[in-house]
Amino acid sequence: MNPKTTIERAKEHFGKIIEEQLNRVEALKNSETRENWTDYKSLKPIVIGVIGGDGIGPYISRETRRVLEFLLRDAVESGKIRFKEISGLTIERRVEVGQTLPDAVLAEVKNCHVLLKGPTTTPTAKDGSWPNLESANVALRRELDLFANVRPVKVPEQGIDWVFFRENTEGAYILGSRGVNVSDDLAVDFKVATTQGSERIIRLAFDYAHRNEINRLTVVTKANILKATDGKFLGVADYVAARYPAVKWDSWFVDIFAAKLLDPKRRREFRVVVLPNLYGDIVTDEAAELQGGVGTAGSANIGKRYAMFEAIHGSAPRMVEEGRAEFANPSSLLRASVLLLRHIGFVAEAEKLETVLDFCSREKSKRKLVPSGRSDGATCTEFADFVMKTIPKI
Template identity: 50%
Template sequence: MDALHTQAIERATKRFGELLAGEFERIERVKQGGKPKDYASLDHITIGILPGDGIGPTIVQQAVRVLECLLADQIASGRIEIRPIDGLTIERRAELGESLPQDVLDAALACDVLLKGPLVTPRPGDPWPNLVSANSLLRRGLDLFVGMRPIRIPDQGIDWTFFRENLEGEYIWGDKGIQVDDDLAVDFKVCTLPGTERLARMALNYARDNGKTTVTVVTKANIVKHADGNFQKIICDVAEREYPEITVQTRLVDATAAKLMDPDFNKDFQVIVLPNLYGDIVTDIAAEHQGGLGSAASANLGTQHALFEAIHGTAPTLAERGLAPWANPCSVIRAAGLLVGHIGFADRRALLERALDICCATERRVVMGFGDGPTSADFTDYLIETIEGLK
């Protein structure tokens, strides 16, 4: 081995050691995590609103209207406050050179729950600095360690809830990989015992509380022996010790992606738990089968905060062509429904889902990308009318 390679290895080893030291500090913080917030006992709940980029402000505005409809009595009494949070546009982030400005994070931390529109994460070739994902930084800053995504396809009997680990896996050090030299780059995958245990308990508690009997763990543990192997084993161990009434089954991620809609393969699917990267991919595939990314929502959950969002992007083509007013708001409206259920109003979330089932089955649905027909606001008018009629 020549001197240049030796020096490159020494630099990489030093950097890897620094990353591990930081991870041990994070593990200790996870171990000291507090009890989950009890929203029913709160005298005041603040809902922060982050409009986002592209079509985000348009569709989030409609979701806020739905929140105001569903929570009208709570808002009128002063128990619930809806608070806009400005300053997270890509233009401001680029100007500051910061993916997540501190004032925005501070404002988010001052809220109990948040509703967020899609944000631009710059890609090579974009006219923006190569900023780290603001979504990832929000999850880390608020310690939102679970990504929960429900998928419902009633005519196929599908009612699945995905629990994705949000803070570890391949994404935790996504911007901290090591370029060893021109020929070699290394990224990492992280799995910790306390991080996976708290994910397991949230998924298993959800199963227990919602009458689910089977939890499916999806990994590539046959190949990724340590990170995926530990992830699978930890969840199975927690279930065996603390949730003996729940059956845990395991699946490989490639087979799951290929056979997701095969009735013989998915017949026992109820609650599905995945590491970060696999969860990102498989839930997008499931959303496409549900009706497209525009139909699906996500809840990012921690013990003290929660953030609810659509799972699609900013649709820059629509925004640039002036078609944002016709963007489909259903994904972020469903996210608003998840928020309402999370803070203690499960009956009102169920009411919204009933209304969406009705409205999305009629000709007055929103078709994303067309500059004629019902607008996002028109659809929301219809949805609110339907909600009021169901009350």
């Protein structure tokens, strides 16, 4: 192709993206003043949508729902809580209809208040098995404006008590499927940061620290290199921090911050961490390893109107292929359920579940107590049964 034509096509593609993002900025400005946070106390019923997803997702979501129904049985009977099964967010169905987020699924999702979601498969460009679809998670976060990804990590014996606030709707992921192959030799992706998007996640993190009397907040960027986008994020943090004089804050570059999470002395100092999308995804997986692995950490995706709670690991198709899906560990989704329960106001139930999961984590040396992913451990169903059997003893 003629170089001039190639450049013009790339410019046209980039121009459309800029136009979309400018429109999005205006929408963000309007939503700040017009949209209120959902009041779960006044809702009846609170509709919890359950999405199985792909791979081991249906196994762990089924058992997690059983545990939640056990904990919330009185609320279900009174009509305060209603569970709704949502099917169709599988890789097969998404490919069949040619949509990352099928219209029918999105319509059902929007009739819920919160979602409990199993992992979904995201193909890569080199994966010949499926078309190169966008991540269903990214699409859901965008469509529902779930701007805050909140991931707690706690290892008391190591002095670790962290809460990560990851920006969820901007950064390198929001346009991850919109990059352009300019030529056979040149590919360009895009990273987005807005004042409004940065401010709301940073404000949420500062507000959390303030309300919980935590006098330490860390902002993580690579602003020394990515001077426009990360520079904006850091600049907005400086602006927001002025409103919270009681919260001491500092900033770290993501590479050295990731290293210091492995430093037993330094990492005790971190408490609340706020960071852009891509860094948050990577760093929180690293942090989860210190807690026992990504299979032990849950994740909350929070917006003003909707919220979604999920495991932070993938769909593990190999476990299904090898016939080991029934031995999948539902702990990550159960940890996410703790966050779900707190979010909708069932704090006592959340504390019971968290206490049982902490106990199971400490007792994992008893091989038949906790799933190991193989036949030497408990099945997903056996573990859920054990959790429900233990809850009344708390």
